Amino acid sequence: MIKLEKVNKYYQQGGSQYHILKDINLTIDQGEFVSIMGQSGAGKSTLINIIGFLDDQFEGGYYYFDHPIHDYTRRDFSKLRNENVGFVFQNFKLIKNLTIAENVALPLLYAGQKRKMVKEKVSQALAAVGLPNSAQKKPTNLSGGQQQRVSIARAIIAQPKFLIADEPTGALDSQTSKEIMALFKRLNQQNNTTIIMVTHDRKVADQGERLIQILDGKIIADEKIGVKA
Numbered sequence: 001m002i003k004l005e006k007v008n009k010y011y012q013q014g015g016s017q018y019h020i021l022k023d024i025n026l027t028i029d030q031g032e033f034v035s036i037m038g039q040s041g042a043g044k045s046t047l048i049n050i051i052g053f054l055d056d057q058f059e060g061g062y063y064y065f066d067h068p069i070h071d072y073t074r075r076d077f078s079k080l081r082n083e084n085v086g087f088v089f090q091n092f093k094l095i096k097n098l099t100i101a102e103n104v105a106l107p108l109l110y111a112g113q114k115r116k117m118v119k120e121k122v123s124q125a126l127a128a129v130g131l132p133n134s135a136q137k138k139p140t141n142l143s144g145g146q147q148q149r150v151s152i153a154r155a156i157i158a159q160p161k162f163l164i165a166d167e168p169t170g171a172l173d174s175q176t177s178k179e180i181m182a183l184f185k186r187l188n189q190q191n192n193t194t195i196i197m198v199t200h201d202r203k204v205a206d207q208g209e210r211l212i213q214i215l216d217g218k219i220i221a222d223e224k225i226g227v228k229a
C-alpha cells in the first residue's frame, strides 16, 4: 500500500542545510499496525508527515497503491490526504467551542456530505469508540481518554485507508493509555484499519505488530514484534 524508496528530506535553516531523513526505504501493507520509535529529533514526525501526505517536499519515491505520488502536485496531495488518512494527535486537537458530534462530523462536512448522512455516521463512529452518549457535550466536559476517543472517531469517520497516530497516549495516564491502545487494536483487527503510530513508550509500541526504530534520520531496525490474534 505504502512504499517509500530512497526518501531523503532536508531542511534549510540560517544558510545551512540539514539532512533529516536519509535514504528511507519502507513498505507498509494494508492492515498492518506499525509502531515507530526513536529519540527526540530522530525524524519520526518528519517521516509520518511525508507518509500522511502532509509534506510533499522530499526527494525520492513514494508509491501509494503503486501510484508515483512523488510526482503529484500539492493540490493532489491534499485530496489524497482528505480521502485516505485519519490523524490522531497527542493533544487531541478538538475544537473547544464545537460539540463532540460537530467535531467528529468535520471531515465529512469538509468533504461536502449531506447533513442527514453525517448525523448517522457520527453516531456510528462514536459508538465504535465506546462513547455513545456524548454527542452534545463539549470537549472540555470529557476526560483526556474520552477526548482521545473523540479524536479517533473523527479520524475514522471518513473511512480512511490508514490512520497516523503521533504519540496518541502521550498525554494520558497508563490505565487510560491501555484502553486507548485496546481501541486501536480492535480497529486494526476488526476493521483491518492500517495504523502507523509514533510513540516514546515501549509498552505502547508493543501493542503493534511491527516496530520500526529510527536514529539520526535512518531506519536502524524493522522487526515483527507481536502475533496477530
Ligand SMILES: Nc1ncnc2c1ncn2[C@@H]1O[C@H](COP(=O)(O)OP(=O)(O)OP(=O)(O)O)[C@@H](O)[C@H]1O
Pocket: 011, 012, 013, 018, 020, 038, 039, 040, 041, 042, 043, 044, 045, 046, 047
Ligand atoms: N520545519 C523545520 N525546519 C527546520 N528543521 C526542522 C523542522 N522540523 C523539524 N526539524 C528538525 O528535523 C529534525 C527531526 O525532527 P522531527 O520532529 O521529525 O523529530 P522527532 O523524531 O519527531 O522528534 P520528537 O520525538 O521530539 O517529536 C530535528 O532536528 C528538528 O529540529
